[in-house]
Amino acid sequence: MSERTSLADLARRMEAVVGARNCYSSGPDLLTYECDGITHGRTRPDLVVLPGTTQEVVEVVRLARASGRPIVPRGSGTGLSGGARPVPGSVVVALSRMRRILEVNLEDGWARVEPGVLNLDVTKAVSGAGYYYAPDPSSQSICSIGGNLAENAGGAHCLKYGFTANHVLGARLVLHDGKVVDIGGTSLDSPGHDLLAALVGSEGMLGIVTEVTLRLLRKPEATRTFFATFPSTDEGGEAVSRIIAAGILPAAIEMMDRLAIVAAKAATGLDWPDVGAALLMDADGPVAEVEDTSARAVKIAREAGALEVRLPKSEAERQLMWKGRKSAFAAVGRISPNYMVEDGVIPRSEIASVLREIASMAKDQGLRVANVFHAGDGNLHPLVLYDARESGQEERAERLGGDILRMCVRRGGSITGEHGVGADKAEYMADMFGESDLETMKWVRSAFDPECGFNPGKVFPSTPLCGERAGPGGRVPHPAEKSGEVERW
Amino acid sequence: MRERQGTAADAVQGLVPGLVLEPATLEEAAEALRRSAADRMAVTFVGGGTDLGLGGRPARLEAVIRTGALSRLVDHAPADQVVTAEAGMTLGALREVLALHRQWLALDPPLPDRATVGGVVAANAFGPRRARFGAARDLVLGVSIVRADGTAAKGGGRVVKNVAGFDLPRLMVGSLGTLALLTTVTFRVHPLPEARATVLFPGLDAAQAWALTSGWRAAQLEPTSAAAILASDRFDLGVRFEGFESGVADQTGRILDLGRKGGLAGERLGEADAKGFWRRHDAVREGGSFRVKFSAPPSRLPDMARSWLPPVLGELSPAAAVVYPTLGIAFASGDPASAAGVVAGLHDARIAVIAAGGSLVLCEAPVAVRGAFDPWGAPPPSIDLMRSMKERFDPDRRLSPGRFVGGI
Numbered sequence: 048m049s050e051r052t053s054l055a056d057l058a059r060r061m062e063a064v065v066g067a068r069n070c071y072s073s074g075p076d077l078l079t080y081e082c083d084g085i086t087h088g089r090t091r092p093d094l095v096v097l098p099g100t101t102q103e104v105v106e107v108v109r110l111a112r113a114s115g116r117p118i119v120p121r122g123s124g125t126g127l128s129g130g131a132r133p134v135p136g137s138v139v140v141a142l143s144r145m146r147r148i149l150e151v152n153l154e155d156g157w158a159r160v161e162p163g164v165l166n167l168d169v170t171k172a173v174s175g176a177g178y179y180y181a182p183d184p185s186s187q188s189i190c191s192i193g194g195n196l197a198e199n200a201g202g203a204h205c206l207k208y209g210f211t212a213n214h215v216l217g218a219r220l221v222l223h224d225g226k227v228v229d230i231g232g233t234s235l236d237s238p239g240h241d242l243l244a245a246l247v248g249s250e251g252m253l254g255i256v257t258e259v260t261l262r263l264l265r266k267p268e269a270t271r272t273f274f275a276t277f278p279s280t281d282e283g284g285e286a287v288s289r290i291i292a293a294g295i296l297p298a299a300i301e302m303m304d305r306l307a308i309v310a311a312k313a314a315t316g317l318d319w320p321d322v323g324a325a326l327l328m329d330a331d332g333p334v335a336e337v338e339d340t341s342a343r344a345v346k347i348a349r350e351a352g353a354l355e356v357r358l359p360k361s362e363a364e365r366q367l368m369w370k371g372r373k374s375a376f377a378a379v380g381r382i383s384p385n386y387m388v389e390d391g392v393i394p395r396s397e398i399a400s401v402l403r404e405i406a407s408m409a410k411d412q413g414l415r416v417a418n419v420f421h422a423g424d425g426n427l428h429p430l431v432l433y434d435a436r437e438s439g440q441e442e443r444a445e446r447l448g449g450d451i452l453r454m455c456v457r458r459g460g461s462i463t464g465e466h467g468v469g470a471d472k473a474e475y476m477a478d479m480f481g482e483s484d485l486e487t488m489k490w491v492r493s494a495f496d497p498e499c500g501f502n503p504g505k506v507f508p509s510t511p512l513c514g515e516r517a518g519p520g521g522r523v524p525h526p527a528e529k530s531g532e533v534e535r536w
Numbered sequence: 537m538r539e540r541q542g543t544a545a546d547a548v549q550g551l552v553p554g555l556v557l558e559p560a561t562l563e564e565a566a567e568a569l570r571r572s573a574a575d576r577m578a579v580t581f582v583g584g585g586t587d588l589g590l591g592g593r594p595a596r597l598e599a600v601i602r603t604g605a606l607s608r609l610v611d612h613a614p615a616d617q618v619v620t621a622e623a624g625m626t627l628g629a630l631r632e633v634l635a636l637h638r639q640w641l642a643l644d645p646p647l648p649d650r651a652t653v654g655g656v657v658a659a660n661a662f663g664p665r666r667a668r669f670g671a672a673r674d675l676v677l678g679v680s681i682v683r684a685d686g687t688a689a690k691g692g693g694r695v696v697k698n699v700a701g702f703d704l705p706r707l708m709v710g711s712l713g714t715l716a717l718l719t720t721v722t723f724r725v726h727p728l729p730e731a732r733a734t735v736l737f738p739g740l741d742a743a744q745a746w747a748l749t750s751g752w753r754a755a756q757l758e759p760t761s762a763a764a765i766l767a768s769d770r771f772d773l774g775v776r777f778e779g780f781e782s783g784v785a786d787q788t789g790r791i792l793d794l795g796r797k798g799g800l801a802g803e804r805l806g807e808a809d810a811k812g813f814w815r816r817h818d819a820v821r822e823g824g825s826f827r828v829k830f831s832a833p834p835s836r837l838p839d840m841a842r843s844w845l846p847p848v849l850g851e852l853s854p855a856a857a858v859v860y861p862t863l864g865i866a867f868a869s870g871d872p873a874s875a876a877g878v879v880a881g882l883h884d885a886r887i888a889v890i891a892a893g894g895s896l897v898l899c900e901a902p903v904a905v906r907g908a909f910d911p912w913g914a915p916p917p918s919i920d921l922m923r924s925m926k927e928r929f930d931p932d933r934r935l936s937p938g939r940f941v942g943g944i
Contacts, residue, residue: 201697209674230918238941245925294729332783333757333790392698396613396615459694461693461697465699468699468701472700481689483688484689488701
């Protein structure tokens, strides 16, 4: 790499590309970009640049790389793994100005969009015609398609419909040398290696995506929802297992434990009972089938020990049930000064026993854990509650979070189901993967970016960079999240 | 490890390897790759051999590694709906195991009793149920591989939801043994449907077939398969519904109504006739000394029928074709009357399909056709990245060199 250009000189050149308004090198403007949804471990970048076109991205990449500075791509900054956290001396390339929906083709079921387009805006653009974009991360009203692609975002409904990886048909990518390359397309099975497989979920380490072609789906004819309560997560987990075993593929099946229910009630005023567990299930598809499967699932839930089953009488009531579920996490702030969210995955048949183990681990640390999770695919989101003012509690909470992830790996699961590894979980990758596994993954990275100048310090375990702190950590909820309008996981 | 001299039965597109290695354990598989690395042998991996015609003739072939003895079930967790099998297990054998628990792997490529799970992933083989369940990339959760240097590695996991690390499992899909040897594959599996029914709309023209396809999508029907088999110049369109009896009965009735409104007479086939229809479909996918795959945006189905298939089909005898209308993918098969004729037809068809944003790939062909027609077509714009990937995984170019896109 060439000698580092002086920052002032680089800033001037960047301004010439994107305009002075879209380039920050000092002052409070930089503050927003010091972290993503994980607000600890802030790192100040050298520069933040907001390009508006692919060509501007090309020039920004060339300038940044020529200056020897790492590039940190960024979408909406809502990620929960520190995937968009800058490293010292880096240039943050924020794609939030690139938010046009470029082309929609309903006949063939796709939309071509810029990376800064918000997830929900894709669905909004086509819902009038009866179509939608399936991946629905809970932050979908504020998170961007580019960020979704980087983290292979999921959501409550990916049990049936799959992740971002199953819904990206093509992408335009700016490489480390400023070359622009199109991957995939609008027809299936482009000849050659499946580079989209490498790209989706690559956490910004391969290049900068400037256009994405997304698959659009026809809306299902009907959705049926029910809410059921149980004495404990044992019976709730059993109900989930039996529903799945009966051959039913729910669109979403979510569970909350007692502490999460208490928090959600405190935040929303919902008239949910004080019980050990609650289940919220969506079935969707052709109406006759959905009526049938939903009725079967309700019957199974009762047989598994449900205390009460509620069926929404209107769409408004259904939305309210989901709002309760969605607000549960931010609501935890009402019962604890601080909390950390984890994103582990376990085989779904082990839910009940894993929850018992988490409870016992929490007890050992003298902490409380609230659980809200995607029960159908075993994706747990344990919320570790703590009080940062109490000496040693934050450290204990971090230890507990790490222990929970390692337990997920021991049970045959994963350290992340949808939030990504980012900077925060990089150290746990070595618990899940061996040296040769990680080396092979690095080959994929270096095939795209031989100098590894895109988003360093993510995914792969290494010595923490100065100023960074390894391990999971706390966060501050977005105001919209507190109100239950959006959720994050 | 079992090893022997190669014979004509081990030939890959006419090339007979000097050596055949048949590892029976994962350790032996790694040993086979280490040995080929030490001896600088070019190797091709062979499972059931059902897709050996795919791609170019390898530039070098000293050894074949057969995975047939790697045929064990590693783990099936029915409650978690995941299964891990060694790469050489046939799809048929896997189906038997899963059926004991009323489950199935929703991948239905041709020749399941020969096709192996590793081969299906490597070749991205699929069948009509791709319409609902997707292809291998949508069902694979994890892989174990042995790299060209003989080192074992893994990617993904054995839970249905996992985003930890780079996605090696999907990267392996369709890589045709050019990056690594697959040794185990973990899939998501589904419950076996309680009921199924096939509705046949015979004798449609392409416009009618597309109108009906758009119609059932607009009506929010969700078939698991749709296949339009060419019969002279008309299509017999079969649409299959699978799931709970309630949904199957309802959707079957509704698609018949939909057809009637468009003036199309359809019928719900009895069990024997339904089997017969799908056997006809299988024959198109499996038969002939020549097979070619078209992929294009689905709405171009009328062009597929009018302009793209005929120049190729006109050169085949017998000639057969099937179109998957929701996928935009078609296969044509048969025996070429003359190599020159079918090559001319392929050239015309490829130009038109590429102009529509699609691709045309040769799946099987006599030697004379192969020599005159690039099986993949011009390399895609991303070819440099693919070469870069190959360079890292296989720097000595020993894994099926020359078989893949752009001579990779």
